[in-house]
Amino acid sequence: MKKDSYKKILVLTTTAATILMYGNVMSPPAFAASTGKMVYDVTTDKSMYGPGSNVELRIDLKNRIGRDITGGKVEIKAKHLDQQVGTTMTKTYDLKNNSDLMMTANWTAPSTDYQGYLIEVDIKDASNALIDSDTVGVDVSSSWVKFPRYGYLWDFGQNVNTAERIDKLKNYHINGLQYYDWQYRHHKPLADNLDVWNDWSGRLIYGDTVRxxxxxxxxxxxxxxxxNMIYGATTGYDKDGVQQDWALYYADDNPSGTGQFSFKMADSSPTGVTHLYFFNPANTGWQNYIYNQENKAIKAFNFDGWHGDTVGEWGKMKTSTGQTLYVKDTYTGFLNNAKQAIGSKYLVFNPVGAQGIENVNKSNVDVLYAEIWPWDHDSEGLQYDSYYSLKKEVEQSRKESGGKSLIVPAYMEYDYAKGHSGSAFNTSAVLLTDAAVYAAGGSRMELGNNGNMLSNEYFPSSNLYMDDDLQQREHRLYDFIVAYENLLRDGQNETSNRIEFPNYAISATGDPNKIWAYGKKDSKYEIVQMINMLGVSRNDWRANDGNKEKPSQISNFQMKYYYTNDVNSVWMASPDSNDNRTQKLSFTKGQDGNGKFVNVTVPSLEYWSMIYMSSDASGGYRPRSRNRHW
Structure with a gap:
């Protein structure tokens, strides 16, 4: 939500070495909500940063408080979880009523790789009174693969304002982009004319827009x-070197179809392409062909990798020689060979419906991704229709892959969107699904193009929009998952530690009308994830009819947690309160027949709150280097 132009620019930067703060940094006595009366937005110049690189903060002020400010102060501090990193930067400013000011501040990122930070910005007047406040997340990571935040693009028409669209996604900290249906044909992604071509549906694609x-x-x-598909070809493939001997056919006892395995994309199209025809991913002839096509495409446009797609598992197939197979059983070999073929480029793959995901998880893909549909089942027969089913798959994929974070493109309000084009997303439906995935250690594929949100597997179908409230909450959520990435998906394992809420019903599996709570643990922290299902009558993540109640917000309630290691400090953070800032909480200790516990008063639970605890009385984080500076 940045302005297009600014009346004044003030650059704040210092280069003096900082004094590191090792002590217990208490939260401010009071938080100022981001009212917009002074802070319009705080953003960064990039989506993520390499260790030791420069981070440019952009602080957009709009004075709407009804009076001039002379000698005001802007205080900026960096936090990693509960600890401040470096000293607080303080600068003065003057700003007349109804005037605007754009500030930039430069921070040298710490040298530790794969760390999340929260930059806190407090705006004060000359008397030191807090006027307004805001925060922004900063991801210091040398690669996107550990903490992927995946977005999408589909509009490659002429004269698209690509800079504006990239900027919108950058402000959500999106660090990977899927270029959906950019290609000429699935078996031949590069057109003969790389300046302009049409995709299978007839849409004009402009090469300069892609570039x-x-x-x-x-x-x-x-x-x-x-x-691009890993195994798809469209009409005319025989003229482009694809051999019929590589094709897949429905097995004789497959009720899904007869003849060559195919998928209908449309009844008609301007190009005459209506169907995808599928080829055997295990066939070395097909592999060599499609790997060569992908390498040509990557090189021609300087892509960073290949996002491979499928149309899911359709039962037993047979080859041209009569051998039978299931497509999902070919994934591991195909993907390992593909990764070798594309070398240093990234590989992402979509086993639709998470069917065969176990074969992807043990392959050499760089990032995990699975399009979830509520009628499919996991390996234990659990249907993917509930919040808990999403969490369970995120956890299972992490274990099977050795710690990778699963990206889940679960399309919200699917049928409602088809019949209510131009309507707004249900905010509660989106935020509860987001919480279910992110709290479990996964990630979402939901944002893209011109700041849109997905509701359909065909990405150009942008039927629903995010209203202002949802946009604000999504910005806050993405700041949160960046700032707390080291508590969400950095080696945490689920525990069975007992959790009690004396005044509320609790569920470990996301049941309606209860607090969904479970514990996690890493080498430093014990963590409790709380997702609010109070007042929510159904646990269906999809909200297919567009209906989902807003949870009943609660505050100052008691939590009893039975810990593994001794607890000497307790903190809370939430994307729903205090601008994502960590709060230090008071607690008492006790012991009963179930073990040692802490009693904690939890300040609030709207959608999702996270408690984290340490045996260290001052918190668990310690800065390692002394070269951090503004």
Whole structure:
């Protein structure tokens, strides 16, 4: 939500070495909500940063408080979880009523790789009174693969304002982009004319638009993934070197169809392409063909990798020689060979419906991704229709892959969106699904193009929009998952530690009308994730009819947690309160027949709150280097 132009620019930067603060940094006595009366927005110049690199903060002020400010102060501090990193920067400013000011401040990122930070910005007047406040997350990571935040693009028409669209996604800290249906044909992604071509549906694709997206994304540290099927070809494939001997056919006892395995994309199209025809991913002839096509595409446009897609598992197939197979059983071998073929480029793959995901999890893909549909089942027969089913798959994929964070593109309000084009997303439906995935250690594929949100597997179908409230909450949520990435998906394992809420019903599996709570643990912290299902009558993540109640917000309630290690400090953070800031909480200790516990008063639970605890009385984090500075 940045302004297009600014009346004044004030640059704040210092280069003196800081004095590191090791002690117990208490939260401010009071938090100022981001009212917008002074702070319009706080953003960063890139989506993520390499260790030791420069981070430019952009602080957009709009004085709407009804009076001039002379000798005001802006205080900026960096936090990693509960600890301040470096000293507080303080600068003065003057700003007349109804005037605007754009400030920039430069911070040298710490040298530790794969760390999340929260930058806190407090705006004060000359008397030191807090007027307004805001925060922004900063991800210091040398690669996107540990903490992927995946977005999408689909509009490659002429004269698209690619810079504006990249900027919008950068402000959500999106660090990877899927270029959906950019290609000429699935079996031949590169057209003969790389200036302009049509995709299978007849949409005109302009090469300069693709190039401009890629250049703009690289400039802000986003990776660019060219989308294409791993095994699909369209009409005319025989003229482009695809051999019929490589084809897949429905097995004789497969009720899904007869003849060559195919998928209908449309009844008609301007190009005459209506169907995808599928080829055997295990066939070395097909592999060599499609790997060569992908390498040509990556090189021609300087993509950073390949996002491979499927149409899911359709039962037993057979080859041209009569051998039978299931497509999902070919994934591991195909993907390992693909990764070897594309070398240093990234590989992402979508086993639709998470069918065969166990074969992807043990492959050499760089990032996990699975399109979830509520009618499919996991390996234990659990249907993917509930919040808990999403959490369970995120956890299972993490274990099977050795710690990778699963990206979940679960399409919200699917049928409602088809019949209510131009309507707004249900905020509660979106935020509860987001919380279910992120709290479990996963990630979402939901934001893209011109700040849109997905409701359909065909990405150009942008039927629903985010209203202002949801946009604000999504910005806050993405700041949160960046700032607390080291508590969400950095080696945490689920525990069975007992959790009690004396005044509320609790569920470990996301049941309606209860607090969904469970514990996690790493080498430093014990963590409790709380998702609010109070007042929510159904646990269906999809909200297919567009209906989802807002949870009943509660505050100052008691939590009893039975810990593993001794607890000497307790903190809370939430994307729903205090601008994502950590709060230090008071607690008492006790012991009963179930073990040692702490009693904690939890300040609030709207959608999602996270408690984290340490045996260290001053918190668990310690800065390692002394070269951090503003």
């Amino acid at each position: 401009n997206y890629i250049a703009g994304a690289k400039a802000v540290n986003m990776v660019n993934m060219e989308y």
